[in-house]
Amino acid sequence: QSALTQPASVSGSPGQSITISCTGTSSDVGSYNLVSWYQHHPGKAPKLIISEASKRPSGVSNRFSGSKSGNTASLTISGLQAEDEADYYCCSYAGYTFVFGGGTKLTVL
């Protein structure tokens, strides 16, 4: 049950697009489409922004999109805005259990 691998940090300017990768194994990301992404602002509860690898929950901006190929999932944020600055976590079902990534700090320059 090792944590999924994410880059520690990414950055981008307002209006640009960024992509955050999330690499797992054939026991988690590679075996199930149950990959989710969370936006976490300090002091608040995490917010689900992508479920089942690419589905956006109701109310989530269409600037957020997700994909998966093999053992790697990706989150893309287009049209970066200042309010997107936060920590982002991926999570995968791993057969009865779940495993999170280490988190990626997004800085909007």
Added chain:
Amino acid sequence: QVQLQQSGPGLVKPSQTLSLTCAVSGDSVSSNTASWNWIRQSPSRGLEWLGRTYYRSTWLDAYAVSVQSRIKISPDTSKNQFSLQLSSVTPEDTAVYYCAREESGGFDTWGQGILVTVSS
């Protein structure tokens, strides 16, 4: 609208048991499609899934390997809530603890979070 309300102490002594409760409104802990989870967040470890309880004709649970020897998550159907017990705590267990509902692999509803500090 589903809501989760957490309660429990914010300070626990080393070697003692951490106990938290999560009250559910707008859904049932006996749901056949949801599971009820505990997740913690610390600066050094980020988000860490701890375990879950769920009902699929019988009650089931699952735990993270890192804590499986000292964790218990239990439902209370009479109060529509679920609880976390983590025994033999150390300062490494200091974190913000969240309860969360999971459906289709996503944690779509979260409690407000409780900072639990392990210190004498």
